[in-house]
Amino acid sequence: xRRGTSENxxxxxxxxxxxxxxxxxxxxxxxxxMLRSENIEYxxxxxxxxxxxxxxxxxxKDLSFINIKGKTRIGYEVASLEDALRSFLGFSQxxxxxxxxxxxxxxxxxxxxxxxxxxxxxxxxxxxxxxLIGTEIAGIPVYGxxxxxxxxxxxxxxxxxxxxxxxxAQTVADALIAAGVRALWNFTPTRIRVDNDDVVVTNTSxxxxxxxxxNRLSNLPxxxxx
Amino acid sequence: xRRGTSENxxxxxxxxxxxxxxxxxxxxxxxxxMLRSENIEYxxxxxxxxxxxxxxxxxxKDLSFINIKGKTRIGYEVASLEDALRSFLGFSQxxxxxxxxxxxxxxxxxxxxxxxxxxxxxxxxxxxxxxLIGTEIAGIPVYGxxxxxxxxxxxxxxxxxxxxxxxxAQTVADALIAAGVRALWNFTPTRIRVDNDDVVVTNTSxxxxxxxxxNRLSNLPxxxxx
Numbered sequence: 001x002r003r004g005t006s007e008n009x010x011x012x013x014x015x016x017x018x019x020x021x022x023x024x025x026x027x028x029x030x031x032x033x034m035l036r037s038e039n040i041e042y043x044x045x046x047x048x049x050x051x052x053x054x055x056x057x058x059x060x061k062d063l064s065f066i067n068i069k070g071k072t073r074i075g076y077e078v079a080s081l082e083d084a085l086r087s088f089l090g091f092s093q094x095x096x097x098x099x100x101x102x103x104x105x106x107x108x109x110x111x112x113x114x115x116x117x118x119x120x121x122x123x124x125x126x127x128x129x130x131x132l133i134g135t136e137i138a139g140i141p142v143y144g145x146x147x148x149x150x151x152x153x154x155x156x157x158x159x160x161x162x163x164x165x166x167x168x169a170q171t172v173a174d175a176l177i178a179a180g181v182r183a184l185w186n187f188t189p190t191r192i193r194v195d196n197d198d199v200v201v202t203n204t205s206x207x208x209x210x211x212x213x214x215n216r217l218s219n220l221p222x223x224x225x226x
Numbered sequence: 227x228r229r230g231t232s233e234n235x236x237x238x239x240x241x242x243x244x245x246x247x248x249x250x251x252x253x254x255x256x257x258x259x260m261l262r263s264e265n266i267e268y269x270x271x272x273x274x275x276x277x278x279x280x281x282x283x284x285x286x287k288d289l290s291f292i293n294i295k296g297k298t299r300i301g302y303e304v305a306s307l308e309d310a311l312r313s314f315l316g317f318s319q320x321x322x323x324x325x326x327x328x329x330x331x332x333x334x335x336x337x338x339x340x341x342x343x344x345x346x347x348x349x350x351x352x353x354x355x356x357x358l359i360g361t362e363i364a365g366i367p368v369y370g371x372x373x374x375x376x377x378x379x380x381x382x383x384x385x386x387x388x389x390x391x392x393x394x395a396q397t398v399a400d401a402l403i404a405a406g407v408r409a410l411w412n413f414t415p416t417r418i419r420v421d422n423d424d425v426v427v428t429n430t431s432x433x434x435x436x437x438x439x440x441n442r443l444s445n446l447p448x449x450x451x452x
Contacts, residue, residue: 017441022434022441023437026433026434029415030414030415033392034392034393037393043335051359052419068412089437089441090436090441090444091433091436091437096438104337104339105338105340107334108337108338109332111330114323114331114433115432115433118436118437119436137363147426162328166257166259166260167263182444182446185435188256189252189256191279198447200256200446202435204430205249207341207344208248209430210247210341210345210411210426211252211315211317211344212428213409213426214317214319214345215316216424217384217408220424
């Protein structure tokens with residue numbers, strides 16, 4: 001994860017949060033969204049704590065970042081908390097993205113309506129496969145690689161999603177940055193080098209998570225020996 | 227991440243590695259796979275270091291876990307290193323899995339042939355939607371929820387993948403554990419509680435990664451002010 005060495009004073013809403021806090025906030029959001037759909041009006045940090053197994057003082061600390069305070073004895077108002085979390089996390093704002101690599105994983109992500117719900121608007125796919133160029137995936141058009149730069153520039157696309165084979169990942173990253181994206185979301189198992197501090201890199205290495213899972217699995221006691 | 231408090235002495239191959247090491251190993255694998263496809267025979271840790279921006283002493287330390295040693299001046303043999311990494315990471319072994327929730331994200335993952343290449347064999351999908359039950363997604367059959375337990379038991383399925391709406395995530399996790407899976411791979415943004423130390427939980431919260439990315443983005447210096 002990289003960020004600019006910003007010289008402007010960060011405002012409260014966009015303060016650089018500790019990553020563990022940012023990772024917990026979506027848990028709270030998921031839980032309060034559920035409560036809201038059940039028409040529950042208030043929730044205490046104790047209740048959130050029991051449900052999510054996060055210490056209640058930690059919850060209060062995490063939520064203090066978004067300027068939400070609970071009421072004594074009653075707790076947090078569910079609807080306000082949900083709105084505040086969604087907005088704070090950037091999920092209610094639209095972020096335009098291009099998916100580079102519309103093969104298996106790329107196409108899969110283009111079909112996931114969840115990303116749209118969380119504010120990511122994939123406007124186009126880019127692929128080198130002539131069989132894909134000119135088609136649509138989940139209503140999103142797929143173009144050839146020569147369209148990458150002009151499209152990013154013309155549409156002011158902020159996010160470049162990388163779902164290409166490993167050997168092309170770095171070239172694609174360089175092309176996206178040169179075209180002007182401000183964030184790379186890397187789904188390949190490789191590491192991407194970025195020398196520009198003004199570009200954010202987020203890695204979602206699905207296959208690395210698999211490796212962690214397999215390793216933990218192989219360390220479980222053998223069930224047949226019990 | 228949880229694991230059993232194993233009393234058997236861990237053997238070298240399955241030692242509980244530090245998670246940062248496990249997350250770097252797939253980078254090395256991706257890189258050496260690429261070298262191998264280019265018929266390159268040897269690679270030095272210095273070269274890997276330059277390519278991936280990981281300190282070369284760290285690389286040597288990471289690779290020592292898999293009992294691979296480079297030769298002085300020549301470095302690591304690419305083919306052996308690739309095989310050793312793939313096998314060590316569990317990618318050459320088959321792990322049977324069931325996908326619970328064959329909606330947008332679940333179906334997307336079922337269509338991703340990459341998972342198969344990394345050793346994850348999704349044998350079935352489970353969904354409550356009558357329109358999906360009885361169909362196939364990428365050749366994988368989808369069954370109703372009443373098939374979950376008998377299938378996990380009959381086929382000795384190890385991994386339960388959770389891609390259901392948030393409000394059902396915990397119920398599904400409980401059902402999978404009761405049926406006998408040994409690992410849960412949670413794709414929902416919520417936290418799953420597991421009271422059984424013999425079950426591994428891995429979270430791939432795609433939407434949390436989005437939140438981290440949006441937060442970093444909002445902290446970049448404003449490009450229009452430059």
